[in-house]
Amino acid sequence: MPVEQGLALNRPSSGADEPILLWSAGAFLKYQIQERYYRQHYCWCSPVFEAASLGRFDIGAEQAPSSDPATIYRQLHAAVTRPDGHDPKIASYKKSMRAIAIQKHSQGLLSEDDRNDIIAMVQKSPARNWRPVMYVIPYAQVADRVQRVPMSQRAGNELEYIIPDLTISEFHLIEMMPCP
Amino acid sequence: MPLNSLKQIPASQATAILAEAALFTNPWSAEGRVRTKWPDKVMEVISEIRTTLSILPDDESPAARRKIDDAISSALDEAISATVNLEDVAVSLGARGLMPVDAYNIVFHPGAKRFGEDKAFIKKALSRVAFEDLYVNKTHRDQVLNGPRLWQHLRAQQFEKLDLTLDLGDTKDTIQGGSAGVGGVGALMSAKVNNRRGGHHWLLVEVWRLGLTLEVTSVWRIFPEVVGVVNATDSLSLFKVFAEQYGFELEIEGVNRGRFAHNVRLQSYPHKEAIKVLESAGREYFFSEVVYPLPTSGALISTCVAIDKRRYLADRSRYA
Numbered sequence: 001m002p003v004e005q006g007l008a009l010n011r012p013s014s015g016a017d018e019p020i021l022l023w024s025a026g027a028f029l030k031y032q033i034q035e036r037y038y039r040q041h042y043c044w045c046s047p048v049f050e051a052a053s054l055g056r057f058d059i060g061a062e063q064a065p066s067s068d069p070a071t072i073y074r075q076l077h078a079a080v081t082r083p084d085g086h087d088p089k090i091a092s093y094k095k096s097m098r099a100i101a102i103q104k105h106s107q108g109l110l111s112e113d114d115r116n117d118i119i120a121m122v123q124k125s126p127a128r129n130w131r132p133v134m135y136v137i138p139y140a141q142v143a144d145r146v147q148r149v150p151m152s153q154r155a156g157n158e159l160e161y162i163i164p165d166l167t168i169s170e171f172h173l174i175e176m177m178p179c180p
Numbered sequence: 181m182p183l184n185s186l187k188q189i190p191a192s193q194a195t196a197i198l199a200e201a202a203l204f205t206n207p208w209s210a211e212g213r214v215r216t217k218w219p220d221k222v223m224e225v226i227s228e229i230r231t232t233l234s235i236l237p238d239d240e241s242p243a244a245r246r247k248i249d250d251a252i253s254s255a256l257d258e259a260i261s262a263t264v265n266l267e268d269v270a271v272s273l274g275a276r277g278l279m280p281v282d283a284y285n286i287v288f289h290p291g292a293k294r295f296g297e298d299k300a301f302i303k304k305a306l307s308r309v310a311f312e313d314l315y316v317n318k319t320h321r322d323q324v325l326n327g328p329r330l331w332q333h334l335r336a337q338q339f340e341k342l343d344l345t346l347d348l349g350d351t352k353d354t355i356q357g358g359s360a361g362v363g364g365v366g367a368l369m370s371a372k373v374n375n376r377r378g379g380h381h382w383l384l385v386e387v388w389r390l391g392l393t394l395e396v397t398s399v400w401r402i403f404p405e406v407v408g409v410v411n412a413t414d415s416l417s418l419f420k421v422f423a424e425q426y427g428f429e430l431e432i433e434g435v436n437r438g439r440f441a442h443n444v445r446l447q448s449y450p451h452k453e454a455i456k457v458l459e460s461a462g463r464e465y466f467f468s469e470v471v472y473p474l475p476t477s478g479a480l481i482s483t484c485v486a487i488d489k490r491r492y493l494a495d496r497s498r499y500a
Contacts, residue, residue, distance in 0.1 A: 095256075102199035103203065117272075119269070121273060121279070
């Protein structure tokens with residue numbers, strides 16, 4: 001991933017306390033399933049694109065790797081490019097995505113057929129379908145629904161956000177570094 | 181791992197409890213962790229797993245959490261496989277075009293116009309189509325998800341009790357139940373590929389999709405140096421400009437349909453004598469058609485072309 005891009009993209013503050021953009025890295029299949037079956041996206045996001053490209057004392061510079069969008073993107077890219085079937089992040093996505101489908105079905109929010117579709121997609125999809133994508137979310141549109149993650153649940157001290165019900169018109173999806 | 185804490189519980193509820201336990205323990209997932217429908221049961225399951233794995237109740241180390249997570253996942257695997265046949269669901273997903281190209285088994289129809297193309301190349305090229313589709317904004321979103329450009333369906337037949345809709349131009353004709361013949365869906369797929377000496381062109385593949393199999397019937401290479409691709413917006417329009425460049429005119433049941441016949445109703449079927457290739461004057465051509473026999477009478481020609489063999493092969497060897 002070109003680091004210089006990260007420098008240009010890291011502009012977390014609009015001058016007030018609110019960021020201009022939020023970033024969230026995830027797997028393509030997760031995006032696809034959320035869009036097709038749930039019509040909304042659960043996003044854990046950060047106001048910082050890449051902590052490593054910030055100045056040492058900048059806000060966001062201490063973003064933990066496990067919640068740093070650029071780092072997550074790189075890790076997923078590496079996992080897909082060199083698929084060995086044992087990547088912990090992808091394994092974890094698989095577990096949580098099918099569990100969420102079962103949970104939504106048990107709550108009456110998802111039909112049995114759709115639940116089965118999701119489970120099969122998750123289990124049978126080839127590695128390339130887990131390639132990384134980056135959500136780019138203009139903050140202003142979602143400001144009233146953004147939840148700050150409590151300190152106890154953050155990977156580090158930096159700000160992290162959750163948007164539980166992002167819709168497709170509220171973000172752009174980019175693939176910065178396509179997998180070969 | 182059979183769990184005593186779930187023994188007296190109906191299978192569907194036990195699966196749901198395991199799913200909630202999985203979300204509760206998954207170190208990466210925040211979703212679903214907050215609200216559990218059966219909090220006591222979830223804790224009971226986790227507690228039983230801790231005991232079975234000899235993990236102390238207060239051990240929250242990453243290694244302990246991973247072990248618990250793996251155990252719940254295995255139990256969930258077993259619970260799912262007891263109630264859902266994932267192979268069948270995957271075939272159904274494949275039939276609906278919901279699986280990525282990589283997941284399909286690509287085969288060539290015995291009479292395929294393949295021009296030496298191999299399966300690996302086609303799969304690789306088509307797998308990349310998603311990249312071009314991926315940039316999503318308000319304008320593109322419907323194309324990407326609601327009208328996938330990856331699959332351009334040419335015709336549809338009754339498949340596994342699904343009622344599929346045929347695109348007949350201005351009218352929509354829904355095929356209801358009981359249609360004869362093999363199931364499956366004809367589709368066009370296209371991908372941008374590189375030339376040997378720089379530049380690029382398009383690969384257009386006609387396939388018959390059945391379950392998780394893609395049967396390739398023809399593979400065309402479309403060169404922007406020759407074909408006016410500028411206004412082509414999808415695989416079908418790409419096929420059309422290609423046929424207008426290389427095709428011979430077609431007469432179908434006495435009516436001239438130009439070089440690219442699309443969505444033409446046939447009164448008679450079988451239709452051996454119904455299509456005449458005009459202007460060919462003895463020149464050889466590659467004939468390709470997708471015909472759907474309608475349940476009542478007649479048939480629908482979804483696409484039909486007769487490609488000038490000499491001109492196409494000459495350009496193919498010149499530009500590819």
